[in-house]
Structure formats: C-alpha cells, structure tokens
Amino acid sequence: MTMxxxxxxxxxxxxxxxxxxxxxxxxxxxxxxxxxxxxxIYYARCFWHYTVAQKAAQDAAHYLSQVSAAEMRSRxxxxxxxxxxxxxxxxxxAELAPGSTIDPPIVQCDYLPCGTLxxxxxxxxxxxxxxxxxxNIFGVVPDSRYGLVITADASMRYVGN
Numbered sequence: 001m002t003m004x005x006x007x008x009x010x011x012x013x014x015x016x017x018x019x020x021x022x023x024x025x026x027x028x029x030x031x032x033x034x035x036x037x038x039x040x041i042y043y044a045r046c047f048w049h050y051t052v053a054q055k056a057a058q059d060a061a062h063y064l065s066q067v068s069a070a071e072m073r074s075r076x077x078x079x080x081x082x083x084x085x086x087x088x089x090x091x092x093x094a095e096l097a098p099g100s101t102i103d104p105p106i107v108q109c110d111y112l113p114c115g116t117l118x119x120x121x122x123x124x125x126x127x128x129x130x131x132x133x134x135x136n137i138f139g140v141v142p143d144s145r146y147g148l149v150i151t152a153d154a155s156m157r158y159v160g161n
Contacts, residue, residue, distance in 0.1 A: 046133065046150075049096055049133050053129045053131070053151075053152035054152040055092065056090075056091075056093045056105070056129060056152065057089060057128070058127075059092060060085040060105065060107065061125055061127040061155065062156060063085050063088055064082070064085040064114070065125050065156040065159055066160075067160070069121045069160035072109070072121045072122060072158070073117075073118070073120065073121060075115045078115040078117070079114060081114060082109070082114030085114075085125075086105055090102075090104065093105075093129060096131075096133075105129040106126075106127070107126075107127050108127075109124075109126075109158070110122040110124060111124075124155055124157055124158060125158050126155040127153075128153050129150075130149060131150055132149055132150075133148040133150050
C-alpha cells in the first residue's frame with residue numbers, strides 16, 4: 001500500500017446561514033422591551049404632573065404670603081390678591097392638559113376664602129389644587145374609570161409687609 005491512495009481530509013463545512021436571525025430575535029424581544037419601558041415612562045409622567053401641580057400651588061401660596069398687610073385687611077384688595085394667586089396657579093397647570101378644563105384651585109386665607117377676614121391679617125395662606133390626570137400618550141383621560149387624581153397642597157405662614 002502506498003501512501004498516495006490515502007484520502008484527503010474533508011474540508012470543514014461552511015458556516016450555516018445567519019441571514020434573518022437578527023430580525024427574528026428583534027421581533028421576539030422588542031415587545032418585551034416596550035412593555036418594560038411603558039411603566040417607567042407612565043410613572044415619570046405621573047410624577048411630572050404632580051411636580052408641576054405642587055410647584056404651581058407653592059408659587060401661588062408664596063405670592064399670597066407676601067401680599068402687604070394693608071391689602072389683606074381690605075376686602076376687595078384681599079379678594080383681588082386671592083384672584084391673582086388663583087391665576088398664577090391656573091397658568092402654571094394649564095400646560096398639563098392643553099385644551100381641557102381643570103378644576104380651579106382653592107385659595108384660602110386662614111382656611112377661609114381670601115377677603116372674608118375684614119380688618120385682620122391671616123396667619124396662614126393655602127392653595128389647594130386637585131385634578132384628574134389627562135395624558136393622551138397612555139390614554140388616561142379625566143372622568144375615566146382608570147383616571148389618576150393629582151392633588152397638591154401648599155400652606156405657608158403669612159408674613160406680610
């Protein structure tokens with residue numbers, strides 16, 4: 001026997017085709033990633049709504065706590081200051097749900113409507129905001145069965161000038 005009759009070693013088989021595997025894997029994994037991202041984004045939007053409402057209440061209460069004592073002793077001027085604080089809060093929360101109505105905030109001086117303490121200055125001022133979260137991205141609308149109520153409350157000592 002001669003060595004020349006030995007068979008050559010077989011060449012390694014070509015790599016199996018990988019075409020389309022990445023697309024199939026992405027199609028299987030993508031819905032899971034979207035599901036995992038949906039909840040954090042929704043909660044972030046809820047916290048954003050709450051933060052805007054809380055800042056609006058604090059800004060309005062801060063303004064009201066700085067109104068001069070002479071204005072707070074006068075009924076029409078105290079009512080005007082309360083209305084201006086109301087406008088401050090409404091303007092800041094208007095960006096949350098453009099085109100929809102949000103219940104007006106409650107503005108109080110010593111837990112009464114501003115302007116009812118005739119001849120006296122209040123010891124505290126309070127702005128209370130509550131509304132149903134309106135979010136078109138996730139389909140949460142006011143008056144819906146699954147609506148989320150956002151509540152912000154800011155009370156401050158009246159310091160006056």
